[in-house]
Amino acid sequence: MPSRPPPRQTLTIADVREVLSVGCQVLDACLRGGVRCGDITEFVGESTAGKTQLCLQLLLTLQSQYSGGANALYIHTEGHYPGRRLQELAVVRRDALAAIGEPGSNNSFSIDHIFVEAIQTPDELLDFLKDRLPSLLHTSTKPLKLLIIDSIAALFRTEYDNTTAELGRRTKVLFQVASQLKKFAEREGAAVVIINQVVDFFEAADKDFQGQSQIGNLESMETSGRRVAPALGLAWSNCISTRIFLSRVGQVMTLDTKREGETAGSNKVEEPKSVVRRRMQVVFSPCLPPQSRNFVVTTLGLQGLRPAS
Template sequence: MMELQALELHPKILGALKKAKLCSAQKILTLSEADLHRQTKLSSNDIQHLLKETAKYVTQSPMTTALDIHEGLCPSALKVQRISTGCKVIDEFLRGGVRSGGITEIVGESATGKTQLCMQLCLAVQLPLDMNGLNAGAVYICTEDVFPSKRLHQMIQHFEKKLDSNVTKNPRLGDHIFIEHASDKEGLLQCVTKRIPILLRRNLVKLVVVDSIAALFRGEYGLEETAKRAYHLRSLGLLLHKLSQQHNIPVICVNQVSANMRRDSDFCRYDVIPALGLTWSNLVTSRLLLSRTSMTIDSSDGTSSTQSKCVVRTLQAIFASYLPKDICYYVINSHGVQGLAA
């Protein structure tokens, strides 16, 4: 069933369609312009716009065959896209970067660099295709703290220095990051179902980041509301998957952790486990775990002759269809997230 809200139509046209009970693409496209005018009382220009938008909606998901994929004739909308993390070492670890076509979860304790890695992805997605970007902006949804705009501007300054002169002539990188604040579940759903699809259809953005998914689902439900929370989690996860599949974009969800009470068993070897349980885990396509270590190294950000101590952190691929279970070391400095070469 077609969702009328998915079409870019004037509210007057939407109201006429609902009144005429024309809620499917099949009904709209099988009627002639005269029949549509008779049932909706819309003008000729409105009907032509309606037919155009409905046809675009129907054909936005191309079809292909296994032979076309094997011969490299797969439509671009069905090709797996990757975006750089802004660091060559981490890109090599991730086999080219973060993939489209699903939900990539970045999980870890506080101060492991989850938000900074997400901001770096929002900058890298704006790179041209030949530089492992998608040449578009990003949507960043904050559900916990205020967005760290000061830190973002600091990262932009260092990020632009690494780019070619042709790239730096483009509009400022910060102008293409759309920031939303969602303080509750309803606000997040409103953003995912209403505002983000408009930006995606206009090709203004090709990355969606939710930081974090756990903040709205850990404390809002009581112990007796477990089934209700699971239902709402599944609904949100399916909406995010739908956006990712329809527009062939990566979706990044930041998650918090809980203490692992069964560490000594074969169930899990980690001190912490991702929050939200199996309900959310079954919705995640790839899971990356960020952790802090007790090690430090001397690191210089290039802005001064002095060196500072940086805590070494780890990036682990817990599960992903395209990654082995491996580990990558990185540090965080004024430049952003930087991997350590082996």
């Protein structure tokens, strides 16, 4: 009787997609190389968790990944565009590379190919994705590889009343926005990064279903000592491919003391001062295991902490 052939590993589309580095080897390792192109990745957390800082780091790191350059689009929905912080971060990171003799450091972290758009309402966002984004794609010969919305919750949290009809309309617009983003990501082979906020956690009647849908394999989502849940509920949770939770652990550490055996993942850490430890956790993803990494925010941006070996 003939023997069965050995099992073969199937290579899926998800296995061969490009990834965009977040600019830190330790955090990239948590994401298996970075943010995946062709998908919608959400980073969710409280206001001081480091979400916008991560966005700026992605915008800068993108340029160093493409020798011919690549475009990025940053959509901000509240406050002012953090252009000054972006410029400061570009200079500091460029100088850090030059200090260690990294080749091409003068050309890294360019801000020349970053488009910025201010959006105030959900309908305005939908119109932009349908009509103006296709036109933007034709204004440059460089590919648009990264689209960031910071943040999605800011658009939807006050636009609709708390009535059945209005909540239904909100869900409809959310699905339409998600559909446009998915089409763009798949068509252009680009990474779509969505920043989301958190709300206080309340026990649901259907606890098992709601918990699994929003927080994946985590027992709970906690930041700064309180339990939270992602804003926009289950409807939005079904629209994204990957959810990454950024939280404040609450422990203060001094970088140069290497507390608990942890060392910063960057080659250069200049601030011998106390900083708040934060954490990046994979909540759910079709291609990432449930894992986490601690990090700190310095003038160089987000820097992952390597655990003691």
